[in-house]
Amino acid sequence: MTTLSAQVYLDTKRTIGEISPLLFGGFAEHMGRCIYEGIYDPQSPHADELGLRRDVLAALRELNFRIIRYPGGNFLSGYRWLDGVGPREQRPIRRDMAWRSIETNQFGTDEFMAFCQRLDVLPMLGVNLGTGTIADAANLVEYCNGAPGSYYADMRVANGHPDPYNVQYWCLGNEMDGPWQIGHLDMDEYGRKAREAAKVMKYQDPTVKLVVCGSSSAHMPTYPEWDRVALETCWEQVDYLSMHYYAGNRDGDTASYLAQAVQFESYVDTLAGTLRYVKGKLRSRHNVFLSWDEWNVWYKNQQMDGQWTRAPHLIEEVYNLEDALVVAQWLNVFLRKCDVLKIACLAQIVNVIAPILTTTDRLLKQTIFYPVALVSNLARGQSLSVATKTPVVNTQQFGDVPMLDVSASYDPETGRHAVFVVNRSQTEAVVTDVIWQDVTPSQVNAVHQIAGTDVKAVNTFERPDGVVSRQLAGGPLDGNKFSLRLPPLSFTVLSAA
Numbered sequence: 001m002t003t004l005s006a007q008v009y010l011d012t013k014r015t016i017g018e019i020s021p022l023l024f025g026g027f028a029e030h031m032g033r034c035i036y037e038g039i040y041d042p043q044s045p046h047a048d049e050l051g052l053r054r055d056v057l058a059a060l061r062e063l064n065f066r067i068i069r070y071p072g073g074n075f076l077s078g079y080r081w082l083d084g085v086g087p088r089e090q091r092p093i094r095r096d097m098a099w100r101s102i103e104t105n106q107f108g109t110d111e112f113m114a115f116c117q118r119l120d121v122l123p124m125l126g127v128n129l130g131t132g133t134i135a136d137a138a139n140l141v142e143y144c145n146g147a148p149g150s151y152y153a154d155m156r157v158a159n160g161h162p163d164p165y166n167v168q169y170w171c172l173g174n175e176m177d178g179p180w181q182i183g184h185l186d187m188d189e190y191g192r193k194a195r196e197a198a199k200v201m202k203y204q205d206p207t208v209k210l211v212v213c214g215s216s217s218a219h220m221p222t223y224p225e226w227d228r229v230a231l232e233t234c235w236e237q238v239d240y241l242s243m244h245y246y247a248g249n250r251d252g253d254t255a256s257y258l259a260q261a262v263q264f265e266s267y268v269d270t271l272a273g274t275l276r277y278v279k280g281k282l283r284s285r286h287n288v289f290l291s292w293d294e295w296n297v298w299y300k301n302q303q304m305d306g307q308w309t310r311a312p313h314l315i316e317e318v319y320n321l322e323d324a325l326v327v328a329q330w331l332n333v334f335l336r337k338c339d340v341l342k343i344a345c346l347a348q349i350v351n352v353i354a355p356i357l358t359t360t361d362r363l364l365k366q367t368i369f370y371p372v373a374l375v376s377n378l379a380r381g382q383s384l385s386v387a388t389k390t391p392v393v394n395t396q397q398f399g400d401v402p403m404l405d406v407s408a409s410y411d412p413e414t415g416r417h418a419v420f421v422v423n424r425s426q427t428e429a430v431v432t433d434v435i436w437q438d439v440t441p442s443q444v445n446a447v448h449q450i451a452g453t454d455v456k457a458v459n460t461f462e463r464p465d466g467v468v469s470r471q472l473a474g475g476p477l478d479g480n481k482f483s484l485r486l487p488p489l490s491f492t493v494l495s496a497a
């Protein structure tokens with residue numbers, strides 16, 4: 001049998017753009033056990049003095065998130081933010097209609113801010129444009145960012161937080177194109193409401209950065225018309241257009257599933273074109289970028305009905321090896337599209353379609369934990385436009401696709417290089433030469449690899465290391481080249497300096 005070979009060519013002058021640190025973000029929703037029993041669990045032996053789980057905080061630190069979006073999600077569109085601030089014993093217990101769950105409001109805006117401070121991440125808050133009004137939105141900006149001396153800013157001070165939080169990133173509602181959304185609007189109605197909310201939010205704080213809702217997936221019948229209309233209505237008021245997408249191997253077709261990056265790229269390309277079109281049409285000098293603020297694999301667990309209970313087990317998806325390889329490609333796409341894509345939030349961060357699962361006293365890192373941790377910790381500086389020579393794999397959905405899915409970064413400040421490669425083949429190893437064409441590192445410091453033979457392999461509390469990242473030896477270059485064998489079904493990360 002012949003061994004397959006490939007070449008990956010890097011040139012630090014061939015750049016795509018600066019990698020925004022906000023591409024490594026997360027999303028925490030009041031849904032299932034993400035907040036309660038996940039982030040916040042005063043009953044747990046791991047709880048700190050605020051009720052936050054120390055073990056969860058430690059695992060999230062490994063994921064190196066730079067921004068976290070909150071409080072939803074579909075939950076947002078029925079949420080009254082005033083319910084979640086002030087003395088805990090006075091906070092109302094309500095029905096959350098999005099997930100048919102009981103919301104105790106013991107965790108709210110101030111607790112989320114404390115959580116972000118502990119993690120040293122930026123908060124990204126959503127305003128309710130479903131049942132909420134533009135006044136509610138402006139008042140929340142005042143609560144978070146206002147200097148003392150007016151009603152809502154003074155409410156924050158009275159709640160024990162004298163200094164403004166200066167929240168910079170705000171989402172104008174959630175998935176407002178979806179008929180399932182509480183207070184769903186058509187595209188013209190949404191555009192107008194978002195524009196008016198944006199206006200008053202910026203009256204409160206002109207420095208805020210606003211994300212207008214794009215389509216809730218590339219499969220919506222109104223995509224990408226919704227995006228065009230929302231942008232045309234709000235262009236000068238907003239800074240980002242949101243994207244949401246959940247991938248899955250719904251047909252049991254692993255070859256096509258492992259080529260999903262093709263779909264992710266075309267989704268970005270269409271919306272990048274829409275941004276250019278609207279900017280041109282409006283003769284604007286203003287720029288709007290993309291915020292992929294919900295992304296993940298989600299298709300196996302569809303339990304979304306909380307049956308009016310507290311912290312029900314909802315969509316606790318169990319991830320396997322093929323899911324981890326799809327997540328790795330998604331991260332590659334973020335780097336390859338970093339000229340237009342500036343924010344991305346993994347949905348979600350704990351228990352609910354998440355890299356971390358908890359019980360009262362234990363924590364499990366799922367398979368997708370590892371690619372996220374590797375890329376968020378090692379991709380820095382400039383994303384490089386990589387030239388590759390690679391064999392192909394044939395897929396039913398996308399035809400022939402490159403066997404290797406590659407991205408790379410170079411940080412001119414530290415001289416660190418990183419190369420990220422998924423081998424999509426289910427059967428073939430590929431001997432790969434990584435060739436640095438200009439700036440050559442003195443050695444490959446480390447090689448990290450996630451690999452396996454069973455695409456359905458998972459991690460469990462009993463066997464937590466079914467699919468993990470392992471460190472292999474690096475070594476010196478042969479001239480300007482480093483060669484290594486990439487096993488089938490693998491994600492390999494080279495770090496060099």
Ligand code: AHR
Pocket residue numbers: 029072073074075174175216294347348
């Ligand atoms: O992340 C779970 C849900 O998926 C979110 O609440 C919603 O925005 C999306 O449809």
